[in-house]
Amino acid sequence: MLIAVGVSARHLHLSDEHLEILFGQGYRLTPKRHLSIPTQYVCEERVSIRGARGAIHNVAIIGPTRAQTQVEVTRTDAVTLGANPPIRLSGDLDESAPVTITGPKGQVELPEGLIVAMRHIHMTEKDADELGFSHKDYAMVIVPGPRSLVFDHVVVRVARENTHTELHIDTDEANTAALSNGEKVNLLRINDKKIRLEQLIAMFDERQLKQVEACIANIVAEERRKVAEMEDMLALLRKG
Amino acid sequence: MLIAVGVSARHLHLSDEHLEILFGQGYRLTPKRHLSIPTQYVCEERVSIRGARGAIHNVAIIGPTRAQTQVEVTRTDAVTLGANPPIRLSGDLDESAPVTITGPKGQVELPEGLIVAMRHIHMTEKDADELGFSHKDYAMVIVPGPRSLVFDHVVVRVARENTHTELHIDTDEANTAALSNGEKVNLLRINDKKIRLEQLIAMFDERQLKQVEACIANIVAEERRKVAEMEDMLALLRKG
Structure with missing residues (x-):
């Protein structure tokens, strides 16, 4: 089954508390452009992030605000920052890496909250039904082209609000596979979710x-x- | 068969002519550290490279000098430079991208010479014999771990001077697969070199x-x- 690719550049989600520290009391984010998940939007506001070794400026904020502040970078960015963030699903921040965020009005020193996003597929309930996948199953995706590869171990996230099925990868992964936003890849209809390609071939x-x-x-x-x-x-x- | 991984960061190879323009007449490169291919070494000298949008400083030079100047960057670097280099094997520079190189004594404007390196395996003649690969065949490599994937379409380079078999990937690819220099991956013993995984499964x-x-x-x-x-x-x- 062909599905579209969404490429995520580095970005962060802010809590209400941290938004006020960075931008001032009572501040509201300004939506600039909606994302493929329609409830989410890129904001006009930008911030800097800093690690032990260096900083990255002009980092996008994704709105609306969330319960927890979360910064998502690539491993390439992590080298620039001098940080060692774990590979995690969104929201799974326990013992993730520290990072400092600087806005026009203030600074937040997060003891944890910096992660590299784990590649995943947002799947509609209809597609999950048809393909035999459940929430949190793993899928395999074949990428054709000049840097063809197979993404093994892609987490599937099934949710009622998903309007279409889409693979989310970061810019490192997109560059490795020579993929751009909106291109199509092949999601394998392999129902035995316990067998990963690696294990299958190693058998x-x-x-x-x-x-x-x-x-x-x-x-x-x-x-x-x-x-x-x-x-x-x-x-x-x-x-x- | 388990083989080691060599991760290549951005770097360049200089011709004698360009070395003299960048560093002065009669200049000789200073070896700093030998690479896994023993005839090659990282030099003390560094240069800047520039594209239409931006520059990257402190780029490593790999010695000794070569017939042609060649600059190898990742696709992430290409975005920083504002360049669109093709994915190529080393030495294949026809209609590759333009780039400007700046050294302490001068500047070289290359009309072509900027590429993204195609992932490849340096293979010993012994391993090629045993695995049934010939020079320029394609291989598949399985990477285990938290970002497990299969690199399909990896060019094999068999040469008498290869002392061991090693997969060469760039930092984008290493970050995507969560691999570091010297880690091991599994080279598949699949002798039918005409079948690529993508085609096999698409059939x-x-x-x-x-x-x-x-x-x-x-x-x-x-x-x-x-x-x-x-x-x-x-x-x-x-x-x-």
């Missing part, structure tokens, strides 16, 4: 791989035979 | 995938049966 030694290849070759030969039969039939019809 | 519709899965399930069941038989035998021996 086989050379002799077993030969068996699998032979099995695949048989299927291909069978399909070719059908095509040849149809061609023969067409040739006969044309003669007659 | 099958749902019915065919079920057949492949059934075939795999049979192999697994057969292996389990053998294990059960051996366990029974062991139990009998223990009783007797």
